[in-house]
Amino acid sequence: MKRREHILLVSLELFNNEGESNLSAVDIANELDISPGNLYYHFKGKDELVTELYQRFEVGVELLLHEGLEAKSTLEEYWLHLYVLFEHIYNYRFFFRNISDLLQKYQSIEPRFRRLMEQQSRWVEQLLTGLLEEGVIADPNLAAERIKHLTDNIMLLFTHWFQFQVLRNRKLGQHDFIQSAILQIMTLLAPYMGNLQLQFMEACLELYQREKQG
Amino acid sequence: MKRREHILLVSLELFNNEGESNLSAVDIANELDISPGNLYYHFKGKDELVTELYQRFEVGVELLLHEGLEAKSTLEEYWLHLYVLFEHIYNYRFFFRNISDLLQKYQSIEPRFRRLMEQQSRWVEQLLTGLLEEGVIADPNLAAERIKHLTDNIMLLFTHWFQFQVLRNRKLGQHDFIQSAILQIMTLLAPYMGNLQLQFMEACLELYQREKQG
DNA sequence: GTCTATAAGTAGATAGAC
DNA sequence: GTCTATCTACTTATAGAC
Numbered sequence: 001m002k003r004r005e006h007i008l009l010v011s012l013e014l015f016n017n018e019g020e021s022n023l024s025a026v027d028i029a030n031e032l033d034i035s036p037g038n039l040y041y042h043f044k045g046k047d048e049l050v051t052e053l054y055q056r057f058e059v060g061v062e063l064l065l066h067e068g069l070e071a072k073s074t075l076e077e078y079w080l081h082l083y084v085l086f087e088h089i090y091n092y093r094f095f096f097r098n099i100s101d102l103l104q105k106y107q108s109i110e111p112r113f114r115r116l117m118e119q120q121s122r123w124v125e126q127l128l129t130g131l132l133e134e135g136v137i138a139d140p141n142l143a144a145e146r147i148k149h150l151t152d153n154i155m156l157l158f159t160h161w162f163q164f165q166v167l168r169n170r171k172l173g174q175h176d177f178i179q180s181a182i183l184q185i186m187t188l189l190a191p192y193m194g195n196l197q198l199q200f201m202e203a204c205l206e207l208y209q210r211e212k213q214g
Numbered sequence: 215m216k217r218r219e220h221i222l223l224v225s226l227e228l229f230n231n232e233g234e235s236n237l238s239a240v241d242i243a244n245e246l247d248i249s250p251g252n253l254y255y256h257f258k259g260k261d262e263l264v265t266e267l268y269q270r271f272e273v274g275v276e277l278l279l280h281e282g283l284e285a286k287s288t289l290e291e292y293w294l295h296l297y298v299l300f301e302h303i304y305n306y307r308f309f310f311r312n313i314s315d316l317l318q319k320y321q322s323i324e325p326r327f328r329r330l331m332e333q334q335s336r337w338v339e340q341l342l343t344g345l346l347e348e349g350v351i352a353d354p355n356l357a358a359e360r361i362k363h364l365t366d367n368i369m370l371l372f373t374h375w376f377q378f379q380v381l382r383n384r385k386l387g388q389h390d391f392i393q394s395a396i397l398q399i400m401t402l403l404a405p406y407m408g409n410l411q412l413q414f415m416e417a418c419l420e421l422y423q424r425e426k427q428g
Numbered sequence: 429g430t431c432t433a434t435a436a437g438t439a440g441a442t443a444g445a446c
Numbered sequence: 447g448t449c450t451a452t453c454t455a456c457t458t459a460t461a462g463a464c
Contacts, residue, residue, distance in 0.1 A: 003447085019314075019315070019318075021315060022318075024438080024439055024440080025439075025440065025441085026438095026439080026440090034448075034449090035448065035449050035450075036440090036441090036449095037441095037442080037443095037448070037449060037450075037451090038447075038448050038449070040440090040441065040442075041447065041448070042447090044441090045440065045441075046439095046440085097314055097315075098312040098314055098315045099377070099381060100233075100311055100312055100377060100380060100381065101233070101235060101311075101312045101315060103381075104233070104236075114382075114383065117381070117382065139405070141404075141405070146401060146404070149397065149398060149401035150401060152378075152398065153367070153398060153401065153402070155378070155382075156370065156371075156374065156375070156378050157370075159378060159381060160370065160374040160377065160378060161370070163313070163314060163374065164366075164369070164370050164373060164374060166314060167313060167314065167317075167331070167373060168328075168331065168369075169328065183363065184363060184366065184367060187360060187363035187364060187367065188367070188402070190355075190360070191353070191355070191405035191406060192405060217429085238456080238457055238458080239457075239458065239459085240456090240457075240458090248430075248431090249430065249431050249432075250458090250459090251430070251431060251432075251433090251459095251460080251461095252429075252430050252431070254458090254459065254460075255429065255430070256429090258459090259458070259459075260458085
């Protein structure tokens with residue numbers, strides 16, 4: 001059972017660094033210093049490996065979303081959940097490198113991922129509505145339609161911001177990646193906020209930075 | 215010479231509909247009702263095919279960008295160029311389905327694409343600065359920093375909005391795709407605009423819609 | 429220009445010995 | 447549990463006939 005776990009961890013590392021599609025089962029076995037046959041003993045193939053890694057990603061995300069929905073979190077908690085979501089995305093970033101191809105290749109993941117996105121989307125919409133109701137965001141023009149578009153944009157950041165940064169040759173570590181993503185969301189929302197609220201958000205950012213450094 | 219052109223057009227169609235990575239040289243030859251050997255006579259391989267298609271995309275985009283920069287276009291023209299850019303992106307959408315993998319596979323394209331993105335990025339920044347100077351956008355808080363982030367977000371829409379729509383199972387035709395993209399940009403900029411300017415933008419949208427329908 | 433035939437390379441998968 | 451050996455399937459690429 002320990003070997004199985006080891007294979008998973010090393011695979012995740014390899015996938016994240018080199019891309020899932022660039023690695024064959026043999027490559028993974030070589031890196032692990034075991035034979036391909038042995039790898040196939042533990043996992044029926046790359047299929048089972050990727051699916052299990054996705055499982056872990058999904059569980060982590062759903063935990064966060066449910067926490068948010070059920071426990072009636074404060075907005076601060078909601079907001080800090082954003083950080084953890086991007087942390088999560090970074091840790092499983094191989095998955096977001098070429099999502100379309102990956103979902104096509106591993107079709108059992110596709111419906112699950114779509115469901116996850118829908119959940120996430122509703123979560124974001126609640127976050128925005130919450131910010132609006134609490135007066136953190138205060139703008140009469142923020143109609144339901146506008147909120148939908150903002151939600152889409154934030155979802156786009158979830159699913160493709162990492163790819164975009166790679167595309168622009170910005171090789172960011174976890175921390176810088178998360179920070180850039182949150183900054184991007186703040187840019188989206190900034191115009192709807194007063195100066196006090198903006199300062200609150202920026203304080204959150206700094207807080208998170210210090211927490212991670214210390 | 216006519217067959218060569220025919221191959222290019224059919225390949226573009228196939229790539230757009232099924233994804234470049236899902237098609238082998240044999241598949242393309244079959245669709246064309248010619249032999250693989252014949253295909254290899256005209257193009258050294260998928261490599262040469264894809265590169266030549268990219269070339270066409272690049273030429274089209276650069277034409278637009280240069281028009282904008284040199285001819286000192288009015289802001290209206292600038293804005294309408296956005297439509298045409300997304301039109302272009304849609305016509306070569308296979309390219310944006312999994313950009314990272316594609317650029318890794320066809321390495322001669324990578325530096326060219328990056329250069330193109332830089333140009334486009336500067337172009338967008340000029341558009342935003344222009345809107346600011348002309349008073350279409352009127353907000354004292356729009357510092358240089360904020361403009362950079364907005365530019366990034368718009369670039370993200372250029373490179374990944376199509377992928378995102380596919381991911382969310384929204385199968386849009388060219389027209390609906392362009393409209394959704396422009397709406398997304400408008401949502402970004404709306405809070406910085408007065409009601410009059412917003413109406414102008416929406417008028418642009420309707421105009422474009424009618425033009426394309428009629 | 430176009431075809432057939434075939435080589436060469438690679439990924440995925442399994443059987444059977446240890 | 448782990449290994450070696452091997453097989454299938456697929457794609458790219460080329461040589462040589464028509």
